[in-house]
Amino acid sequence: MGNLKKEKPLEVDQSGKFNRQKNRFTTPFGNNPGELPIEAGRxxxxxxxxxxxxxxxxxxxxxxxxxxxxxxxxxxxxxxxxxxxxxxxxxxxxxxxxxxxxxxxxxxxxxxxxxxxxxxxxxxxxxxxxxxxxxxxxxxxxxxxxxxxxxxHKENAPILYPESIREEIDALNDVIFHEVNNGVYKCGFARSQEAYEESYDTLFNQLDELEKRLATSRFLHGDYITDSDVRLYATLVRFDVAYYAAFKANRNRIVDFPNLWGYLRDLYQTPGFGDTTDFNAIKVHYHLSNHIASDDQKSLNILPKGPDMSIINTPHNREELSGKQEKFLIV
Missing domain, CATH: 3.40.30.10 (Glutaredoxin)
Structure with missing residues (x-):
């Protein structure tokens, strides 16, 4: 198989901190010379x-x-x-x-x-x-x-990355990436107590901040779903079934945060979110499959029975914060 490394790559520094590998193929999509052409079916x-x-x-x-x-x-x-x-x-x-x-x-x-x-x-x-x-x-x-x-795009596709607030979206995305999206991995793949606790504290401090933010705002940037919400959702929906136990991110579950939990239910019940979410696959992977930066034995190949995620379909009443039934900005 070419030059692929045969051993598991340990993306961990000398202090025990997990450092994710950089992406190798980063040529942008676009219409300028040297960019990847936009083409259906390609x-x-x-x-x-x-x-x-x-x-x-x-x-x-x-x-x-x-x-x-x-x-x-x-x-x-x-x-x-x-x-x-x-x-x-x-x-x-x-x-x-x-x-x-x-x-x-x-x-x-x-x-x-x-x-x-x-x-x-x-x-x-x-x-x-x-x-x-x-x-x-x-x-x-x-x-x-x-x-x-x-x-x-399809006709009347929503605007997920509005030009008017792209700077705010990009800034929040950067924080979400380092402290939440990758933050759970920094907890799970830490190889020293100090590195783990530092990542753990950073993760939950940011979740506390997001909990406050979502107390008065239906979504992260107001009344409509944006790219930031997609990025946060991908971690939150895996949290209770995987990261809480498998990655030792166990101060709180998302269900313990009233606003984050309501927000997660709101997104899950939106077409494109819940219908692309496979809880069983997520549990199988994080609890039974081998991971990068990990040589740990899994728990005797036992798949956890819980948690019961059917409660993610319960009413959330988040529309009261926006006064709108629609969740997407459509121009």
Whole structure:
């Protein structure tokens, strides 16, 4: 398999802190020279429903109506039992993605760069004809979908990244990424008590701040769902079923925060959010599958029975904060 490292890459520094690897394929989508062209049917988005980074791109793809424009390939929640970190298409017939005809996501990474040595990650946008990864920049991918892909949006698609508040969205996204999205991983993959406790405190301090913010605002930037809400949702919806126990992020569950819990229910009950969320897959992955930066034995391969997430469908009454039934800004 080319130059892919055979051992699990430990993205941990000398102090025991987890430092996520940088994205390798970051060429932007756009209409300028050197950018990836916007073209219906050219790309396939690879994901696994367990991954928060990939999930948010799938949510935006659905909300904006890009499902007929960008196809979707789904990897198994269980990482393959091979001597490297990878994703496998074991859910598909013949254990191969039916469009790209590959068994492992690493194959399209090596097609793009035979010397690639990092972890093959999702989401990954793949050029279907060449079977090569062209972009795995999870931090910016939703923004590309929201902006330069707009000519291919469905009719009356919502505005998730309004120009008037992009600076505020970008600033909050940066905080959410470092302290919440990646914050839970910093707890789970810490290799020293000091690093773990520092990450734990940062995570819950930020959740406390977000709880206050959502006391008077239906969504993070007011009355309508934006890109920031998609990013926060992807972590919150995995919190009680995975991060709380598996990553030792156990000061509180999201259900213990009145505003965050109501906000999460509001988003989950929105088309594109709950219908792309697979709690069983999430639990299987985080409790049974092997992880990056982890050599720990899982708990005797026992899948936790709880929590009961059916309560996520209970009324939230968050519309009272906005005075509106609609959740999206449509111009």
């Amino acid at each position: 790309y396939r988005l690879l994901w696994s429903p367990v991954c928060p980074w990939a999930h948010r791109s799938v949510i935006v793809r659905r909300v904006l109506g890009l499902e007929e424009v960008i196809s979707l390939g789904t990897a198994s929640p269980m990482r393959p039992n091979i001597p490297r970190v990878d994703w496998e298409f074991s859910l598909d017939e013949g254990n191969k993605d039916p469009v790209l005809e590959v068994q492992y996501i690493s194959e399209v990474y090596l097609n793009a760069d035979p010397g690639y040595e990092g972890r093959p990650t999702v989401p990954a946008m793949v050029d279907i004809k060449e079977k090569k990864v062209v972009n795995n920049d999870y931090f910016r991918l939703t923004n590309y979908f929201e902006t330069v892909w707009s000519p291919l």
